[in-house]
Amino acid sequence: MSKRLLPAFLLGLLLLGGCWDEAQYKDITIVPVMGLTNGDKEGEVKAYFSYPTFEEETIKYAQSEGTGVSTRAAREDASHHTMEALDVSHLEVLMISSDMAKKNVYPEIDMFFRTPRNRITSYVAVVEGDMKQYFNPPGDFKSEVANYYPELLRTGVLYTYITVSTMENAAKLLFDETIDLTLPYLIIDENGLPALDGIALFSNNHFTGQTLRKQEAILAGMMKNKLGKYTRLSYEWKEKDSPITVQVIKVNRKLKISDERVKMKFDIDISVDEFPKNDLYKKQTRREAEKFLSAEIKKDFEKVLTTTQEAKSDVFGVGRKVHAFHQDLWKKGDWRETYSTLSIEIDVKVNLKRTSILD
Amino acid sequence: MGNTSNQVIDKKSVKQLFLNSEDFVSVDVDWPTGKGILCYYSSLADVTEVNKQITIIRQRASEKMSNWGKTPVSNVLPYSEDELVKAVCSGQTVIIFLDSKVMLTISVQSSFCRSPEEPGNEQAIRGTHDGFVENTQQNITLIRQKLARNDLVIKSITIGKGTSINLTYLYIDSIANKEVVQLFESRLQEIQKENIMNSGEIQDYFDESVLTPFPQFLNTERPDRVVFNLMEGKIANFINNSPTALIAPVSFFTFYQSSDDFNKRVMIGSFYRLLRIMSLVMALYLPAFYIAVVSFHSEILPIEISKKVKLAINEIPYRPIIEAMIMELFIELIREASIRLPKPIGQTIGVVGGLIIGDAIVSAGLVSNLMVIVVALTAISSFVVPSVEMNMALRILRFPFMLAAALFGFFGMAIGTIVLVIHLLSLSSLKQPYFAPFVPLDTSRFMDVFFRVPYSKFHKQQKTFSFMKKKKGRKS
Numbered sequence: 001m002s003k004r005l006l007p008a009f010l011l012g013l014l015l016l017g018g019c020w021d022e023a024q025y026k027d028i029t030i031v032p033v034m035g036l037t038n039g040d041k042e043g044e045v046k047a048y049f050s051y052p053t054f055e056e057e058t059i060k061y062a063q064s065e066g067t068g069v070s071t072r073a074a075r076e077d078a079s080h081h082t083m084e085a086l087d088v089s090h091l092e093v094l095m096i097s098s099d100m101a102k103k104n105v106y107p108e109i110d111m112f113f114r115t116p117r118n119r120i121t122s123y124v125a126v127v128e129g130d131m132k133q134y135f136n137p138p139g140d141f142k143s144e145v146a147n148y149y150p151e152l153l154r155t156g157v158l159y160t161y162i163t164v165s166t167m168e169n170a171a172k173l174l175f176d177e178t179i180d181l182t183l184p185y186l187i188i189d190e191n192g193l194p195a196l197d198g199i200a201l202f203s204n205n206h207f208t209g210q211t212l213r214k215q216e217a218i219l220a221g222m223m224k225n226k227l228g229k230y231t232r233l234s235y236e237w238k239e240k241d242s243p244i245t246v247q248v249i250k251v252n253r254k255l256k257i258s259d260e261r262v263k264m265k266f267d268i269d270i271s272v273d274e275f276p277k278n279d280l281y282k283k284q285t286r287r288e289a290e291k292f293l294s295a296e297i298k299k300d301f302e303k304v305l306t307t308t309q310e311a312k313s314d315v316f317g318v319g320r321k322v323h324a325f326h327q328d329l330w331k332k333g334d335w336r337e338t339y340s341t342l343s344i345e346i347d348v349k350v351n352l353k354r355t356s357i358l359d
Numbered sequence: 360m361g362n363t364s365n366q367v368i369d370k371k372s373v374k375q376l377f378l379n380s381e382d383f384v385s386v387d388v389d390w391p392t393g394k395g396i397l398c399y400y401s402s403l404a405d406v407t408e409v410n411k412q413i414t415i416i417r418q419r420a421s422e423k424m425s426n427w428g429k430t431p432v433s434n435v436l437p438y439s440e441d442e443l444v445k446a447v448c449s450g451q452t453v454i455i456f457l458d459s460k461v462m463l464t465i466s467v468q469s470s471f472c473r474s475p476e477e478p479g480n481e482q483a484i485r486g487t488h489d490g491f492v493e494n495t496q497q498n499i500t501l502i503r504q505k506l507a508r509n510d511l512v513i514k515s516i517t518i519g520k521g522t523s524i525n526l527t528y529l530y531i532d533s534i535a536n537k538e539v540v541q542l543f544e545s546r547l548q549e550i551q552k553e554n555i556m557n558s559g560e561i562q563d564y565f566d567e568s569v570l571t572p573f574p575q576f577l578n579t580e581r582p583d584r585v586v587f588n589l590m591e592g593k594i595a596n597f598i599n600n601s602p603t604a605l606i607a608p609v610s611f612f613t614f615y616q617s618s619d620d621f622n623k624r625v626m627i628g629s630f631y632r633l634l635r636i637m638s639l640v641m642a643l644y645l646p647a648f649y650i651a652v653v654s655f656h657s658e659i660l661p662i663e664i665s666k667k668v669k670l671a672i673n674e675i676p677y678r679p680i681i682e683a684m685i686m687e688l689f690i691e692l693i694r695e696a697s698i699r700l701p702k703p704i705g706q707t708i709g710v711v712g713g714l715i716i717g718d719a720i721v722s723a724g725l726v727s728n729l730m731v732i733v734v735a736l737t738a739i740s741s742f743v744v745p746s747v748e749m750n751m752a753l754r755i756l757r758f759p760f761m762l763a764a765a766l767f768g769f770f771g772m773a774i775g776t777i778v779l780v781i782h783l784l785s786l787s788s789l790k791q792p793y794f795a796p797f798v799p800l801d802t803s804r805f806m807d808v809f810f811r812v813p814y815s816k817f818h819k820q821q822k823t824f825s826f827m828k829k830k831k832g833r834k835s
């Protein structure tokens with residue numbers, strides 16, 4: 001190109017609006033929360049969107065829904081009656097109805113991996129019942145849906161109510177033969193408000209319908225050795241006639257597999273957060289507390305383990321080790337079936353490391 | 360003109376030579392060796408001092424000393440009209456001896472010279488507070504006082520036809536690279552016949568690439584800065600009647616050193632040097648980054664800030680590039696206006712422009728308030744650079760980056776960065792690589808670029824352009 005034409009060319013470029021990958025931020029609407037459920041017809045996807053709108057220099061929140069044969073089609077459908085195009089590249093939480101999760105969920109979230117703009121660090125959660133009520137909770141809901149769910153799940157991760165369940169992780173585990181996925185499980189509680197109920201257990205790539213509730217979910221997090229910042233357990237210590245609350249500092253899990261027998265050995269470091277008796281300064285009491293907690297946690301772990309075996313959901317990744325080192329056991333048949341019948345022994349040893357500032 | 364030794368020389372013909380100028384004085388004088396004509400420009404010569412000198416020299420002449428005309432302020436030359444004009448025009452007083460056809464020149468110019476105050480555009484908090492003045496002789500005195508060594512070479516050359524600019528250059532013989540000095544001298548020879556008025560023109564002749572925003576000479580009015588650079592083996596040059604010293608060869612990072620650094624504590628000096636280099640990134644990329652984010656990559660914003668951004672830009676009628684251009688032009692206008700105006704009014708312009716218009720332009724909905732923040736931050740970061748010229752270069756370079764960001768987003772910025780780096784690598788200053796010590800790579804000098812290294816730890820003679828060579832230092 002001649003040098004004289006170059007400036008004219010550059011100036012011309014300036015006037016070409018909407019070129020290439022441009023997506024002017026002021027022309028799109030960001031969607032922080034999205035819900036997916038089965039449509040009325042077979043093979044249809046219904047999508048709900050909650051998003052902030054900006055008018056007259058204030059932020060308001062609006063909702064929209066659409067149906068289509070795929071997630072993307074449902075979004076396009078919803079865009080028909082929104083002011084600006086819906087953009088899911090800002091998605092914080094993707095909710096999937098339990099009905100939909102009961103079949104393979106990957107096809108529905110495939111769209112998020114197709115566009116490089118999309119973030120795949122958004123949370124994925126499974127919700128119980130009708131999706132619509134999660135966007136319009138029947139109870140006296142004070143906050144905005146678009147803000148509520150991201151914060152709720154973030155808190156859940158922080159307190160080990162759930163383990164990190166980003167879309168990236170979820171898709172990874174959906175395709176993993178040796179370990180199963182857990183996703184946060186949301187319900188509408190008795191007050192008609194959405195709440196975090198625990199974790200949903202997946203087997204292979206579908207939701208089993210079984211969940212682990214509240215404290216069980218925390219214990220499952222410990223067994224997976226995926227601790228959040230705070231992991232608290234409370235027990236009623238009957239002999240001492242006092243409650244005891246402990247915070248888990250560290251979990252060390254050892255998996256021993258021999259002759260189709262699995263031994264899970266846990267070394268758990270804890271600190272006592274609350275113990276009104278205040279006599280932990282005695283060595284005797286500390287020994288007793290360790291013994292009591294070891295027994296309690298072992299009992300609970302076994303309960304959680306039984307639930308997962310019933311659900312045929314290997315969320316603890318026993319299959320990883322089996323696949324790597326015990327091919328004979330792995331090849332016995334479908335791993336989930338094998339897992340459910342496997343005899344797994346649990347051994348828990350609690351070490352009381354700190355006794356809070358009072359003692 | 361030409362040599363007119365055969366022509367009759369008298370008071371009148373000499374006066375004629377200077378076109379009967381009002382301030383030209385020529386009078387007959389008696390001298391122990393014969394008659395003479397005393398001539399000078401009364402506007403240039405310091406008459407009382409000349410009188411004293413004449414008395415002294417006359418005394419020497421009557422004592423029949425062999426070299427009576429040679430004193431620190433005077434000289435004896437064979438007479439020629441050219442020499443006469445040159446001497447008188449430079450402020451010397453000349454006595455022409457008609458019999459012997461020689462002339463005595465006495466250089467006692469009356470000089471009006473301001474005191475060496477700290478230059479207004481290069482202030483330092485701690486350290487020397489003197490600056491160069493319009494008198495080269497005095498400037499050299501300022502440098503000599505700081506560098507008590509005999510290998511500080513000072514040379515001078517007259518260039519230009521009609522203007523007779525006197526260029527003085529200095530270097531430290533034992534540190535400066537011989538080849539660079541030779542190159543510099545050969546460049547000087549080349550321009551000797553050109554008509555040159557100021558140091559900016561000289562810079563043009565010396566620059567290896569003229570079409571670049573990056574300065575290849577460091578110009579400074581601070582003697583301490585010149586001394587630091589001389590100690591690193593660079594060449595400084597002055598032209599007469601200019602308080603600006605040009606220093607070459609320089610590298611890109613020379614412009615980011617301030618004499619303040621060396622007077623601060625090591626940690627504090629290092630922090631501010633790092634800050635300055637970070638400001639380079641800010642000044643270049645911030646507006647481009649903003650444009651790229653709001654027109655291409657809004658997904659990278661955290662949701663909390665994202666809502667605020669959306670709220671700010673939702674009602675802006677045009678594309679972010681136009682918005683940015685309006686704001687940048689506005690800031691440049693304020694800057695330019697406050698330079699041209701007298702100081703007290705300049706500040707008012709800053710307040711009126713910055714605060715009142717800035718606020719109004721947002722509430723009028725022409726520009727988003729985020730854009731104002733971005734542009735203001737950018738302007739502040741670009742003023743951090745201790746060199747005015749580099750500051751200008753950065754200000755200009757923002758625009759292509761903004762354009763690239765508006766067209767291609769982050770991809771455009773990446774391309775722009777590549778082009779910029781290639782350009783910087785291809786630059787040279789007196790044939791020395793501009794982007795040293797990165798290319799050619801000399802890791803031993805990295806520390807010195809980003810941090811202010813303790814003096815007690817210098818193990819090398821700091822020569823900016825001798826690579827990988829171990830040199831004797833203060834401690835080794």
